[in-house]
Amino acid sequence: MGVGLALGLLTLFLTGGDSASAALRDEFAGAYPKTAIASGELVEIRLEAKVGSVDIVGVETSDVWTYNGSVPGPEIRLGLGDTLRATLVNHLPESTSIHWHGVRVPNDMDGVPGVNQDPVEPGEEFVYEFTPPDAGTFWFHSHSRGSEQLERGLYGSLIVEELEPVGYSQDVVWMVDDWLLDENGQLVEEFDELHDITHNGRWGNVVTANASLAPAVSGAPGERIRLRLINSSNARTYAPEFRGIDAQIIAVDGMLVGEIFPADQFVLAPGNRIDVDLVIPDSGDTVTVIDDFSGEGFAIGTITAVGDPVATPTFPSPVNPDVPRWDGAAAVEADHGYIVSLGQQSSGQPEWRFNGVAFPGDKPTPLTQGKFEKIRIFNDSQVLHPIHLHGQFFKVISRNGEPIDERHFRDTVLLMPGDFIEIGLVPLDEGTWLLHCHIQEHAEAGMATTFFVG
Ligand code: C2O
Ligand code: CU
Numbered sequence: 001m002g003v004g005l006a007l008g009l010l011t012l013f014l015t016g017g018d019s020a021s022a023a024l025r026d027e028f029a030g031a032y033p034k035t036a037i038a039s040g041e042l043v044e045i046r047l048e049a050k051v052g053s054v055d056i057v058g059v060e061t062s063d064v065w066t067y068n069g070s071v072p073g074p075e076i077r078l079g080l081g082d083t084l085r086a087t088l089v090n091h092l093p094e095s096t097s098i099h100w101h102g103v104r105v106p107n108d109m110d111g112v113p114g115v116n117q118d119p120v121e122p123g124e125e126f127v128y129e130f131t132p133p134d135a136g137t138f139w140f141h142s143h144s145r146g147s148e149q150l151e152r153g154l155y156g157s158l159i160v161e162e163l164e165p166v167g168y169s170q171d172v173v174w175m176v177d178d179w180l181l182d183e184n185g186q187l188v189e190e191f192d193e194l195h196d197i198t199h200n201g202r203w204g205n206v207v208t209a210n211a212s213l214a215p216a217v218s219g220a221p222g223e224r225i226r227l228r229l230i231n232s233s234n235a236r237t238y239a240p241e242f243r244g245i246d247a248q249i250i251a252v253d254g255m256l257v258g259e260i261f262p263a264d265q266f267v268l269a270p271g272n273r274i275d276v277d278l279v280i281p282d283s284g285d286t287v288t289v290i291d292d293f294s295g296e297g298f299a300i301g302t303i304t305a306v307g308d309p310v311a312t313p314t315f316p317s318p319v320n321p322d323v324p325r326w327d328g329a330a331a332v333e334a335d336h337g338y339i340v341s342l343g344q345q346s347s348g349q350p351e352w353r354f355n356g357v358a359f360p361g362d363k364p365t366p367l368t369q370g371k372f373e374k375i376r377i378f379n380d381s382q383v384l385h386p387i388h389l390h391g392q393f394f395k396v397i398s399r400n401g402e403p404i405d406e407r408h409f410r411d412t413v414l415l416m417p418g419d420f421i422e423i424g425l426v427p428l429d430e431g432t433w434l435l436h437c438h439i440q441e442h443a444e445a446g447m448a449t450t451f452f453v454g
Helices: 002-028 194-198 327-331 440-444
Strands: 042-055 060-067 076-079 083-090 098-101 125-130 136-142 155-161 171-179 206-209 216-219 224-231 247-252 255-262 273-279 286-291 299-305 336-344 350-354 365-367 373-379 385-389 395-399 412-415 420-425 431-437 448-453
Touching: 002 327, 042 076, 076 083, 098 125, 136 224, 136 273, 155 171, 155 224, 171 299, 194 350, 194 440, 206 299, 216 224, 327 395, 327 420, 412 420, 431 440
Parallel strands: 042 083, 076 155, 171 224, 216 299, 336 373, 365 448
Antiparallel strands: 042 060, 083 125, 098 136, 136 155, 171 206, 224 273, 247 255, 247 273, 286 299, 336 350, 373 420, 385 412, 385 431, 395 420, 431 448
């Protein structure tokens, strides 16, 4: 009878857990599409990875690495449903690959050498082809030796426009990056420095958007524009401050939010994006968007009013009412847990580890497609780690034991030193996906692991 009762209670308990998890899954249904609906339009582009130079601080900075000769590479714009066929041509002195950050691509298009594809060797080409299922602000970047290849400039934006135009009079992308330049305006060519690996990665001494110092957006006072910020830095985190401007966040990491919120001080870690709905201020005003994260006060860009005022259009900001709240998520057991820590190889080289192992580590951790999964991550270190999951979006459930009600999905979340977070997701896209730190020096030193969704 004791055993029977215990079994009965166990069944009850398991059913309780299962139904809580099933409710979370059901709440997620419809939040974003399982697959893309192709329009039949094909957009073709060649992306030639090659050495170039760019004017960042008034002199030519040579030995930057570019797509098609510019930093950032070409801005790729698609309509939702369009298929992109991008041919990477490698003219670099070493192998490379492209990752489409935030886009739910077929697994073999995800760009991680050794996980999704073979490295693309010098002189070789590789064709990436996919139809993004989601509209939003995405970006592409090298996923090979990022600590040097991203730092030298191998990135660009990928914008997928909504089917219905939203009504902004301008749609502007700022790819925010920092550069470590010497007194001649040339790149400091020491990558993967021990100090950077063991601390917060390589931080530059110059902050740019679209590789220029404080680029300007201008418009008529009252004009309403969409400004997309992408943090393409190796390591630097920003907290852009839109002082005195009516600026609301409408999307995070590409995906529309459930409810808009003020743009000030969003923590934009490497990999993160925000879409900002803002109104150009009064005539004659220039507002400088300042980074308030590091305390160094770098300017990111400026917003200037020119000409006669116009009436501000009153359309509602676009939102996604189907972002789940997942209030019940705090109560369910975590399915997986990770401790992030710094260790040492037998050679003495530092390495970053998930649960004591550096990449490639063990077999991929299995996640069940279509089920609510909860993952815990504890940052057992003294430095920052922006954690990025490929192929899936997640929501932050709690931070340091406090439930968090972010009204949006993410693909990247910053862990501060000692942070303990819980995230929830319903994996939809099949295959082996990377989970890693977006500080390139940490990733290069092993800070990556994999999931298998099937
Ligand atoms: Cu933008 Cu694996 O990263
Ligand atoms: Cu890290």
